């Protein structure tokens with residue numbers, strides 16, 4: 353069986369490892385090929401870029417198929433399991449344990465996205481991975497799927513996995529363009545700053561387990577360390593999310609314009625850690641948007657080599673898809689041979705902190721189901737159906753929560769702000785167990801339970 357994974361983001365890379373571990377390593381008749389449109393890994397990381405919060409459930413999924421990758425990530429991430437929520441007047445609304453190692457075995461990590469990519473590279477077989485290959489479309493052909501590349505070449509596969517992100521061509525081919533991704537009116541801007549550049553007062557305020565999330569009437573501002581606390585030359589990540597009616601130019605961001613609009617939004621926000629000469633938010637924005645110098649810190653040098661000091665990430669939404677596979681295709685022979693996962697199946701907004709984790713879970717769950725059904729009659733269709741039954745309800749529930757979190761970052765009036773601040777204060781009073789649904793999920797256990805319930 354020839355499997356082609358389209359997309360070398362975190363979802364595609366985890367899928368590769370999961371399929372190798374659960375199927376292909378034990379059966380030489382199964383080949384797994386991964387194609388990615390970017391010419392190299394560093395290019396992929398640069399374009400997707402930035403920092404992210406990697407949740408315990410995502411780490412558990414990664415650890416299940418590549419324990420060395422999980423260890424690599426753990427060593428390089430900042431354990432951000434305590435969230436401090438503030439409002440723009442500088443008031444602490446509350447603190448919340450959001451993904452502790454004690455409860456979940458893995459903690460919430462704040463980390464550069466590129467590190468997660470790097471972690472998943474060892475173990476990829478050179479002959480299986482093809483950078484710089486852009487897919488234009490896929491088509492069911494008899495008992496196979498035809499993959500069409502931008503350079504005019506084609507190939508046939510027995511199974512195609514679309515892990516090609518929010519503007520997925522596989523999704524587009526499956527639904528004939530009926531479910532297009534659209535800009536959702538919120539934009540994220542962010543970057544990294546060496547810790548040593550922060551004022552001494554602000555440096556003192558950094559809690560070794562803390563992520564600061566501040567909500568105002570004109571958007572949201574977050575900051576935290578993103579390498580382990582107490583490393584010799586730490587740096588922080590910062591990000592702002594705000595409403596912008598038209599989509600900003602992410603290819604050529606105008607740093608001065610970004611800085612001016614960030615200062616207009618957050619520059620006057622208050623923090624108890626403001627210095628007499630500069631407020632916390634103002635100084636982070638000014639440092640984050642300054643012209644890059646050559647930094648001393650080698651990790652920062654690597655990042656700035658990609659000019660990653662200000663990233664503009666407009667957010668996209670895709671309508672909910674009726675299905676994530678072609679298991680219901682009219683072509684019975686092709687049923688279950690096209691699978692969508694990660695953002696290609698369900699565009700996960702940043703507010704969930706679950707996009708990467710859900711993509712990793714999808715990958716592990718599907719690989720285990722395929723392993724189970726592969727040799728059964730009609731096995732690919734059964735695996736596809738089981739994958740949809742297992743994953744769609746969970747992901748839709750997480751999407752609903754993310755939508756509510758995203759709304760809290762939109763511009764709002766005085767009453768709405770008071771209401772939101774009260775809701776956050778109440779949230780901080782709740783036990784950490786309210787996150788069990790998201791963080792405690794164990795893909796291997798979930799598949800075993802599903803199969804047991806189905807009597808298989």
Ligand SMILES: Cc1cc2nc3c(=O)[nH]c(=O)nc-3n(C[C@H](O)[C@H](O)[C@H](O)COP(=O)(O)OP(=O)(O)OC[C@H]3O[C@@H](n4cnc5c(N)ncnc54)[C@H](O)[C@@H]3O)c2cc1C
Pocket residue numbers: 358359360361362363364387388389390396400403404405406407485486487488515516517518519520521540665666667668693694695696699700701702705706707708709711
């Ligand atoms: C501003 C922002 C902040 C976020 N923060 C977080 C966070 O803190 N935590 C979190 O968990 N999630 C976060 N997310 C969501 C997260 O980024 C996504 O859910 C996650 O990256 C999905 O992974 P994926 O592998 O499915 O898709 P992607 O990461 O988009 O990867 C898709 C890959 O497919 C490749 N590709 C696309 N088209 C083709 C083609 N035609 N041919 C070949 N290759 C192709 C792309 O180049 C890319 O490498 C954030 C998203 C945004 C926009």
